[in-house]
Amino acid sequence: MPDGSRPVPPPIAMLAELTHRCPLSCPYCSNPVDLARREAELTAGQWADVFGQAAALGVLQVHLSGGEPASRRDLEEIVAAAREAGLYANLITSGVGLTPERIAALVAAGMDHVQLSVQGTRAETADRVGGYRGGFARKMAVAEAIAAAGVALTLNAVMHRHNLDELPEIFDLAERLGARRVEVACVQFQGWALENRAVLQPTRDQVEKAKRLVAEARAARQGRLVIDFVPPDYYADLPKACMGGWGSTGLNVAPDGTVLPCHAAQTIPGMVFANVREVPLAEIWYRGPAFAAFRGTDWMPEPCRSCDRREVDFGGCRCQALAVLGDASAPDPVCRRTPGRARLDQLLANEGNAPGLEAARWRRIGG
Numbered sequence: 001m002p003d004g005s006r007p008v009p010p011p012i013a014m015l016a017e018l019t020h021r022c023p024l025s026c027p028y029c030s031n032p033v034d035l036a037r038r039e040a041e042l043t044a045g046q047w048a049d050v051f052g053q054a055a056a057l058g059v060l061q062v063h064l065s066g067g068e069p070a071s072r073r074d075l076e077e078i079v080a081a082a083r084e085a086g087l088y089a090n091l092i093t094s095g096v097g098l099t100p101e102r103i104a105a106l107v108a109a110g111m112d113h114v115q116l117s118v119q120g121t122r123a124e125t126a127d128r129v130g131g132y133r134g135g136f137a138r139k140m141a142v143a144e145a146i147a148a149a150g151v152a153l154t155l156n157a158v159m160h161r162h163n164l165d166e167l168p169e170i171f172d173l174a175e176r177l178g179a180r181r182v183e184v185a186c187v188q189f190q191g192w193a194l195e196n197r198a199v200l201q202p203t204r205d206q207v208e209k210a211k212r213l214v215a216e217a218r219a220a221r222q223g224r225l226v227i228d229f230v231p232p233d234y235y236a237d238l239p240k241a242c243m244g245g246w247g248s249t250g251l252n253v254a255p256d257g258t259v260l261p262c263h264a265a266q267t268i269p270g271m272v273f274a275n276v277r278e279v280p281l282a283e284i285w286y287r288g289p290a291f292a293a294f295r296g297t298d299w300m301p302e303p304c305r306s307c308d309r310r311e312v313d314f315g316g317c318r319c320q321a322l323a324v325l326g327d328a329s330a331p332d333p334v335c336r337r338t339p340g341r342a343r344l345d346q347l348l349a350n351e352g353n354a355p356g357l358e359a360a361r362w363r364r365i366g367g
């Protein structure tokens with residue numbers, strides 16, 4: 001059903017990628033392989049202008065992310081600007097680079113919530129995955145400082161073949177650190193993670209076991225810990241509405257000011273992206289060609305076009321269709337109602353004899 005006549009809703013959330021710099025080098029990182037350098041980053045003043053435009057557009061929450069946002073020495077100024085614009089400021093951090101003094105300064109600047117990532121619960125493996133010796137111990141100290149500062153904390157872990165069996169320990173850790181919510185999301189294969197797909201892909205048995213553990217933990221920890229679990233796409237039968245539907249609820253601003261409909265959109269060949277240094281954010285959202293490209297249902301091929309789920313998942317993830325099928329305008333290959341699914345099944349079969357973690361490509365600026 002064509003939907004060209006419908007008004008475009010305003011965005012609710014913005015992901016502000018303040019920098020691609022990061023002391024860690026996780027192979028599951030969703031940042032692009034071609035990482036932005038420090039010289040290209042927006043200044044704090046430019047971010048303040050972006051936040052003001054975002055709030056005027058209807059954005060309510062800003063997720064301050066990276067790379068590692070604490071790599072920016074002016075993070076406190078940026079948080080204050082988000083608060084000044086009236087946005088709910090959520091800091092997504094590895095914790096490395098934060099100190100009790102910096103946390104206090106961020107709280108004073110208006111930081112509302114912290115999402116702290118861990119690579120696992122065992123220091124040795126977590127440090128190995130993050131490529132940073134001593135990182136796990138520093139995160140634990142940072143978590144204590146966040147709790148002491150009274151800021152709401154969510155613990156966040158990207159799950160993959162080498163840590164999925166640690167799920168119960170991750171829930172224990174979240175409770176021990178005073179988090180009220182834990183987000184355990186299986187790795188999405190974009191950016192550096194796509195480079196490492198064969199190394200990171202969990203097995204079907206691991207995924208089934210993880211689903212059972214999550215169901216048990218939700219029942220046992222009800223009222224103490226909220227558990228958000230995102231199972232891996234490749235083992236699902238139907239896709240998710242990536243970004244809640246392209247150009248419908250959120251937008252990303254890359255470190256250099258490029259405005260993206262999703263974090264991996266720059267992988268799509270031929271797509272032209274505007275920069276907020278040159279074009280107003282409202283113009284980009286409502287009339288930018290990149291946002292219009294896959295918005296709604298008009299762009300859809302069959303079988304999505306006549307499918308009863310077309311306004312449930314909006315054809316799934318464009319970047320996943322590109323990564324697996326080489327065509328961003330194809331239905332998400334996760335979908336069992338489409339011919340592309342055979343390719344995904346083939347990939348899973350090929351990745352049965354997966355290489356160990358030592359074969360991973362750890363992320364770094366400059367490739």
Ligand code: SF4
Binds near residue numbers: 239314335
């Ligand atoms: Fe979603 Fe398209 Fe599959 Fe229908 S056919 S479930 S719209 S991906």
Ligand code: FES
Binds near residue numbers: 190242243263265320
């Ligand atoms: Fe780009 Fe899903 S990551 S549409």
